[in-house]
Amino acid sequence: MKRQGILEELRVRGVRLTPQRLLILNAVAEGEGHLGVDEVFRQAKQSYPYMDIATVYRTLHLFKRLGVVTEVAIGDRLHFEIRDPDRRHHHMVCAKCGGAYDLAPDYLDGFREALMKEFSFEPDLDNFTVTGVCANCNAGPSDSPQG
Numbered sequence: 001m002k003r004q005g006i007l008e009e010l011r012v013r014g015v016r017l018t019p020q021r022l023l024i025l026n027a028v029a030e031g032e033g034h035l036g037v038d039e040v041f042r043q044a045k046q047s048y049p050y051m052d053i054a055t056v057y058r059t060l061h062l063f064k065r066l067g068v069v070t071e072v073a074i075g076d077r078l079h080f081e082i083r084d085p086d087r088r089h090h091h092m093v094c095a096k097c098g099g100a101y102d103l104a105p106d107y108l109d110g111f112r113e114a115l116m117k118e119f120s121f122e123p124d125l126d127n128f129t130v131t132g133v134c135a136n137c138n139a140g141p142s143d144s145p146q147g
């Protein structure tokens, strides 16, 4: 949906839009939320069987440097999503199932203000990720109704 704007932005910045780069961008844009590198690779490979994972890595890092995608660390794996300035958010990552959940910036506004006020420290919270245990995992296996 935002793809047109992204393409325009890349063109303006003089980034060469090779077919492979477009495929990778599409894979991330069409993915549900946060995609691992291997998932992006698998997606892109469907349209272009000669795609190799090194290209996927390189392109994702290029997009990240250009601010087109955001990188989310889930466990020890990196995931990517299209960066949408209208939908800025942080992430909650479940240590058990590896699920990533979006966290609205409002939750951290007070934290940011406190750091600035008390320490004159301006935090960069764009890549802020908090790990924990999600509601699903907290509920535990539901096969023991007796309690």
Ligand SMILES: [Zn+2]
Binding pocket: 094, 095, 096, 097, 098, 099, 133, 134, 135, 136, 137, 138
């Ligand atoms: Zn979980």
Ligand SMILES: [Zn+2]
Binding pocket: 033, 034, 081, 089, 090, 091, 101, 102
């Ligand atoms: Zn996200």
